[in-house]
Amino acid sequence: MSAAPLTALAHDSWPLWVKTSAGAGEPALNVVEPESVEDVCRVLGELARSGRAATALGGASNVVGCLYSSEPCTYLSMRKLNRVLAIDTDNCTVTVQAGAYGGELERELNAHGMTLGHYPQSLEISTVGGWIATRAIGTFSGLYGGIENTLLAVTAVLGDGSLVETPLTPRTVGGPSVAMMFVGAEGTHGVVTSATLRIYPCAERHVHDAWILPSLADALALAQAFVQRGLHPAMLRVYDGAESRSLLGAGAQGEDASVMIVAFEGLDEVVDAQYGAAERALREAGASACPQVAEAWFERRYDAPAFLTRIREPGFIGDAIDVVAWWSGALDAHSAIASAIREHGASACYAHFSHFYHQGSSIYFIFEVQADDDAAAAQRYRDIWRAVMQTAQRLDVGIAHHHGIGAVRRPWLQCGSPSLQALTGRLRDAFDPRRVLAPENLTPGVAVFPQAQPGGGVNP
Template sequence: MSDLADRLRAALGADAVRTDPDTRARHRRDTWVLSELRDVEGEAFSAPAAVVEPESAPQVAEALRLCRAARVPVVPYGGGSGVVGGVLVPEGAVVLSTRRLDGLVALDDRDLLARFRAGTNGMAAERRVAEAGLTIGHWPQSIELSTVGGWVATRAAGQYSTAYGNVEDLVFALEVVLPDGTIVRTRETPRAAAGPDLRQLFLGSEGTLGVVTEVTFSLRPRPEASRGQAFHFAGLGPGLEAIRKIVRAGWRPPVVRLYDAHESRRGFAAHCPEGRALLLLLHEGPAGLVEAERAAAAALASAEGGAEADPAAVDDWLEHRNRVPSFRSLLERGLVVDTVEVGATWDRVLPLYERVTASLRKVEGVFVASGHSSHSYRSGTNLYFTFAARPEAPERRAAVYRECWRRTMEATLAEGGGIAHHHGVGRVRREFLPGELGTSGVALLRTLKRALDPDGLMNPGVLVPGA
């Protein structure tokens, strides 16, 4: 490995190749609960042999060529904020950090385009376009920790997605370095029928098919008006029906969040009566459109038995939405907690919710099994489950965690839902992917992986079953 490190230094510069223990330790893993648990319990992790920090796509290409020639695995690393085990570095691997692939490359107010290098922090990117009166419109909970390249790699969704779309709707063009060092740049055009859309190969590829080095976003002007609205319902079912009718009618509030009774009580006790399900709406756009949308949403919510709640609930959510306890802090209290996001069509979503929460409550030590919807579409919505358990024996936490995930995945597949809405597959969902894609779909994914990465060196153990 020392020979490879020397070759990398010669190609990229001495300061671009880090082998000190602290840097290597910081790049061992992401924030997956099982990795956090191993750390809390004092279990050792393998560390990368080196961390390389290229400054350009050609440097990324050279690093990948050198690692491929040496048959050394490469794990791309952005902000390290992933929660599904997308980064867990194998012994002897090289981590390719995008830390120095940072900053705005170009901003075009006329065409509403912004091109960023892939290692740019999400909040930094949003603040940069905000200076020009624009917005990317992508607000994941991890925005202060994640990178724009990471958004692409995980096929992320943001909190304002019901109006503005998910990352695949916002990405205008990509620059990607393939495992053999080839640099691919997609054309900046509003639409194309020039064969399959190559951007889609890399959206959700989780570092297994190459390294994203630049991302061009289609922007929008910051809204003229923004107003919140809240309602509470007798249960999740009537609230979901209200959302379905709002979206079906063509209204698109950017934020549409419906909490079950447990989460409404836990997070919004001051705004929602006990036993009720709270719906939060945030309307944005031209002032006239905002007022029309608010009136229409109120009528549709009322028709499903929704009672108006204090819109200050929306303000509270906006203020606290990204402040959540760390997994580590909960593990140190003897708990095991995680969230699991799935998707389903409107006819399947309520049975899916009921089946998952009922199944989770049967797991040893589980005292919370709740859910909410936070991303809605014409033909369905997502569910974001939370489970919390305190097993009698702390050493049972990993087993309880895996059992909760197994039950959630199997119930979702049994009800016809999709197993991953926006966090990606990583390691935690990998074994369940055949249930989503089918055997022919997995075979196609493996074929694509072999074509681009025949030696299986890019982020091994992630996403692709059996690769």
Template sequence: MAAATCAGYDHSVWSTAPLRNPWVRLSPMATRRCLDITASLMQFSTACYDRSVRFLTPRAGMKMTGWIALVLAAGAACFLLWAAAQHRSRHAGGPRTGGNARIEPGPPPAVPESDAESFEVWGFDDTRFHVNSRGDVEVSGSRYELSGKTLPSLFRWFQKVIDVRLDPTDMRPTKYGQRIPASRAPQALRDALADFLAPDQISDDGEQRLRHGHGHTQEEMYAIKFEAIVRIPDLVVWPADEDQVVRLMQIAAALDACLIPFGGGTNVTDALRCPVDEDRPIISVDTRRMNRVLWIDAENRMACIQAGAVGRHIIEQLAEHGFTMGHEPDSIEFSTLGGWISTHASGMKKNRYGNIEDIVLDFTLVTPGGKLARSSVAPRESVGVDARRFILGSEGSFGIITEAVVRLFPLPEVQEYGSVLFPSFEQGVGFMYDLASTSDVPASVRLVDNLQFQFGAALKPESSRLGKLAGKLQKLWVLKVLGFEVDKMVVCTLVFEGDRQEVRRQEATVYRIAQQHGGFEAGPENGRRGYQLTFSIAYIRDFVMNHWVLAESFETSMPWDRVLDLCERVKARVHDEHRKRDLPGKPFISCRVTQIYPTGVCVYFYMAFYYKGVEAPERVFSEIEKGARAEILAAGGSLSHHHGIGKHREDFLSEIMSPALLEWNRRAKGAVDPDNLFAAANQGLGRKREEA
């Protein structure tokens, strides 16, 4: 595994920071020109000196000597430029020999008070969607593109889609924080933890324990607002390093407590929900104080990062040194590196940088039986069973990931956005299929269906008169001149990254193929807006829940030849399940195609329905979602592309895994963690569930 990797590497360096001298940016052609100029100036200076000695008076000779000195100085300057360029070519342009330069960044950026996260809803505490007195939706805060804006169409459009009139003043009152179970942690356990943890590293505060006892499924969020979560952690701890993690495990084992790792708390699989039949004291282990970039190997393009580092902070620190991991899940503002590994995550720019298994080279896992680690990292190895593959997606069942070595990529020279309108979803999928067979796939390519396209339009802020006129003209052009139909057209948003030549080549390929499928280039602004909306629309789920609407997303992956059929079948199944239960109005069900592969795609579905007057609506929602998941499997889709299993989808495991494979997983859990110290019981792994 890895982290011996991080600790054991040689940190002796030639330089602890990238070269900052502007001269080191000379190209090879500029270097040759400097050499030519230097040689010419030296020849000219020598000739002038000879002439001054032979033919000029002493005074004139002195003047000429001064000019010669200036010329020689200019020649010397050119020589220095050449030397600097040579230094760059030796120390930056190619691999060094005889040294191993490492950068050791400082502490991670301090988290300002303005970045406080909400315990009650998704995201930052300063950002909310709400309805104003005119019945228009407004977005508070200032961090997103929609922040501070009014969205005059959203609330009315959504009512039309679900065929229910929503009264903006009819909001369900929240009961958040009213029913928090008392801590069961005995004093002996508290005292033992206090022996090696500081007071601010241990908490039995009710709201802290509640927040660490759930993720972000709609059932969990419904429970904390309107019902209760009956079993939550008894203590929350924040270890600061690997030694404290080891000590924590020893104490938990000795005092018959159990542990549940916690990263950013953004999962949508019930992975953090505590088993109700767990009688031992439960300790939530929040890893976010283990948040440092330990080193950056600029030459070999690797970094060692502690597992509790949050995505947005990783981006900031690596960018300071000219690098990126390229991993950008929708939850990047809050999720952690350890969480990405534990859930086998994927990011929005996977097409360029890969999924988490492509980016992570090695990692360290602390288990009840000891630390799984290795002494070094190589580009590729064949050294027997690769335990790393078994830990990816293990969802906290085997131990705590403390640090990882990851691949780095130079920051792209160019980042550009784009978008393409297609007459239909079928034509958009055809475009993506042909694009996937080329070598010019952009970093991000996402195709939304017609309903989600309309949703994006409803999220447009209030515009000026001129803006409204421009919008009408654009609509007239698309519908009347191009002949697109308003209830069929779709959009594909694009993010291009790379050097300038590479991006231009990608753009040419994309728009050529798009044209072959009836696509119309819709400009970079729509692409940029579509990508950025990813982060702000995540807040809408909790907003509409207060207005009697339950909503959630789920995802899958499938081969290319199943895409269209699967999407239609899932939508039809949701409508059927909704109709069978005689629920009010109509369901909202839409999809988008995200990550693409040579063999298939990932598809997200978004589902919502009005629940006022419905008994146990969160369970009804879960039943409908399970019906949709069953349809996905029947149509040839996967159980999950990157969200994972947790407890939310474990009932389906027997449909996709053989009995022997399920038994293999159970025995692996028993071998690594025989006393079920890690007791989240995800994927059905753990003593309590096995006995049941």
């Protein structure tokens, strides 16, 4: 096993942590690189015996501070456990080590005529283990679902260094699914070393297009009708007025116009029928086509967003906040949260809806702050997050859709009734009796929020 620290890695992709470490000489994370499952068992066993904290490290692409720890911690980089172990095209499964990056896995599957159907924007920089731990979702969730719909079985090392392997069957039999207990656990239930995932034959045909609807209310009503009546575009995105204007160019449409991007894929005739039905409904709702917007989206679908590429600019900070709303409250939630973001000092705020369910939808707010210096920007950042989380909780909106809880949402994490909290605590003890695995993660009430330093700069 290599014990060489990854000297460059001082943070994950949480904007506030990235900002914090800028020029602050932040020390590299203490990283070890297991080369085998036995290495993982041994390292975790040793750390557990000495009561020291350990956190699994995937691509470090999470944007909420899942890897942030206020106490010293050993990070187990999974990057050397990155092999595809088996591709079964008959039963449509792939077994892959947890450190495999999404892009590499997808290319290997494509060479066999198969796809995972899991295409997060971070495909090239995130790993299978990270997807499971954060309950990640890809942009084609309408057809392939989130990672919870893709995962069949895991092999994982628990907090005491013991190895577990969950049964592999087409559907869980005999009791609750233990594999699912690793989904969204943010590394607290074990270090996933490999997973068996569902795969699909590559689509025979793919179509996509973009449309402009008179208003966000019109676009959402149509999206709701699609999913509740059984029309499931592989990808469906609805943009609010502000983001639509930035996609279309200023002055191209009215203030309220809302862009919808739709994509279907699968068998030729099925795609034809589905797209035909969607197109009819769009025209009846008064939509006009703007195909260039869909083309541009596909061309840039894996690019890093501006709020991350601009993060080092003095006085600038930005972020994306994903929440999940009921259909009955989606419009109100959008308007209340967007207002809260603007009122707390954002220089720009956009939103889109991009993962749809029978009961509701995700809402993804992007905000930017331009302040006089980094400390002022960080203060506004915290104010905005606080306002969004409080507004969401007031409106019965789920505080997270797919980015996870991490450090940034921890102050608002609610774990239900005292008896439910006690039960989840006992479950966690069963997976990790000494509480060495990412001990701060998913622990309600532990507020770890980097603070602004007087005179500029921010430090945790």
